[in-house]
Amino acid sequence: MIPYGRQDITREDIDAVLEVLQSDFLTQGPKVPAFEQAVAAHCGGGYGVAMNSATSALHLACLALDLGPGDWLWTTPITFVASANCGLYCGASVDFVDIDPRTYNLCPRALERKLIKAEKNGRLPKVVVPVHLCGQPCDMASIGALADKYGFRVIEDASHAIGGRYRNEPIGCGRYSDITVFSFHPVKIVTTAEGGLAMTRDGALAERMALLRSHGITRDPALMDREPDGGWYYQQIELGFNYRMTEMQAALGLSQVARLDQYVTRRNELAHRYDERLAGLPLTTPWQHPDSYSGRHLYVIRLPRCGKEKHARAFESLRERGVGVNLHYIPVHTQPYYRRFGFADGDFPEAEAYYREAISLPLFPTLTEAQQEQVCEAVAEVVRA
Numbered sequence: 001m002i003p004y005g006r007q008d009i010t011r012e013d014i015d016a017v018l019e020v021l022q023s024d025f026l027t028q029g030p031k032v033p034a035f036e037q038a039v040a041a042h043c044g045g046g047y048g049v050a051m052n053s054a055t056s057a058l059h060l061a062c063l064a065l066d067l068g069p070g071d072w073l074w075t076t077p078i079t080f081v082a083s084a085n086c087g088l089y090c091g092a093s094v095d096f097v098d099i100d101p102r103t104y105n106l107c108p109r110a111l112e113r114k115l116i117k118a119e120k121n122g123r124l125p126k127v128v129v130p131v132h133l134c135g136q137p138c139d140m141a142s143i144g145a146l147a148d149k150y151g152f153r154v155i156e157d158a159s160h161a162i163g164g165r166y167r168n169e170p171i172g173c174g175r176y177s178d179i180t181v182f183s184f185h186p187v188k189i190v191t192t193a194e195g196g197l198a199m200t201r202d203g204a205l206a207e208r209m210a211l212l213r214s215h216g217i218t219r220d221p222a223l224m225d226r227e228p229d230g231g232w233y234y235q236q237i238e239l240g241f242n243y244r245m246t247e248m249q250a251a252l253g254l255s256q257v258a259r260l261d262q263y264v265t266r267r268n269e270l271a272h273r274y275d276e277r278l279a280g281l282p283l284t285t286p287w288q289h290p291d292s293y294s295g296r297h298l299y300v301i302r303l304p305r306c307g308k309e310k311h312a313r314a315f316e317s318l319r320e321r322g323v324g325v326n327l328h329y330i331p332v333h334t335q336p337y338y339r340r341f342g343f344a345d346g347d348f349p350e351a352e353a354y355y356r357e358a359i360s361l362p363l364f365p366t367l368t369e370a371q372q373e374q375v376c377e378a379v380a381e382v383v384r385a
């Protein structure tokens with residue numbers, strides 16, 4: 001079976017991890033800050049705070065922005081559950097904004113309509129989490145303008161999007177947001193096995209996230225409420241967590257990030273070949289906004305108005321033909337855990353229509369031409385059936 005995504009681990013990656021295993025530090029050594037700086041350099045500067053997952057990074061991003069009980073976090077229904085769960089971790093309420101039918105990203109016009117209503121009810125969000133689905137950046141200029149007008153903070157969930165660009169600036173540069181989160185899960189663009197990172201241009205937010213990443217404990221006398229008792233002394237000044245990344249993970253990440261541009265170029269080449277090979281079939285290939293240079297984490301096709309059964313059958317037929325398709329994502333508001341908050345089918349029609357038609361095809365840098373050909377032939381057979 002050709003998987004939908006797969007990591008690329010080179011000899012250099014393995015050597016980098018082995019070197020750490022034989023060094024003095026397995027955690028809290030020099031590799032984590034070096035990795036943070038390497039990612040920051042790709043984002044055009046700012047502060048990176050590496051963690052054990054993007055889920056942890058989303059959680060601490062919300063806490064650093066003081067999201068708490070009585071507050072609202074809004075995100076898109078077409079995302080991994082973690083983009084919404086981070087709000088619940090903080091005791092906040094979560095709501096969703098429907099997607100743009102062309103990009104499948106959070107729709108700024110739907111956001112504006114919802115903000116106008118929310119302002120009347122006194123239920124404006126404190127945090128909005130746009131997700132750069134498949135690697136394609138959201139309409140950040142519009143979202144940023146609404147953030148200024150309505151006073152909410154923005155966390156970009158860029159789990160799919162490292163290495164991409166928006167209006168010719170790197171995703172993670174933070175022009176239109178407070179914090180940008182990356183994931184380094186093995187299916188993502190670069191991997192640390194498990195891992196994530198929060199990027200920000202705001203030094204105070206970075207310090208707060210670094211503090212919360214390690215139990216809320218500080219050794220900085222400037223942050224203490226009295227003189228240290230001695231060289232051993234530390235103080236816990238907030239309720240934090242252990243969300244630290246290990247040195248082995250950071251060494252793997254450093255080695256992988258050196259190939260980031262190469263990976264994104266290759267993913268774009270493969271995506272363009274899919275566009276060409278699938279043109280003319282009764283399906284929709286991923287439309288790209290001219291402001292966008294996508295990291296191309298995923299290649300999602302849609303089978304327009306094919307109906308629930310035909311969609312499921314197409315999915316199964318592709319798997320039977322050795323094509324490891326997947327579906328990103330089940331709308332979060334339809335999950336049983338979210339229905340308890342009162343969400344129901346029909347709440348976000350564009351997201352639900354997308355779910356009934358979407359299929360993610362295999363896309364990863366080591367996908368061969370022959371494998372891609374096999375995928376295209378299988379897709380052509382299945383959609384014509």
Ligand SMILES: *Cc1c(COP(=O)(O)O)cnc(C)c1O
Nearest residue numbers: 053054055080082159183185195
């Ligand atoms: C993968 C992913 C996450 C979670 O990342 P982890 O590193 O696995 O915690 C969050 N949001 C989106 C959109 C993702 O794809």
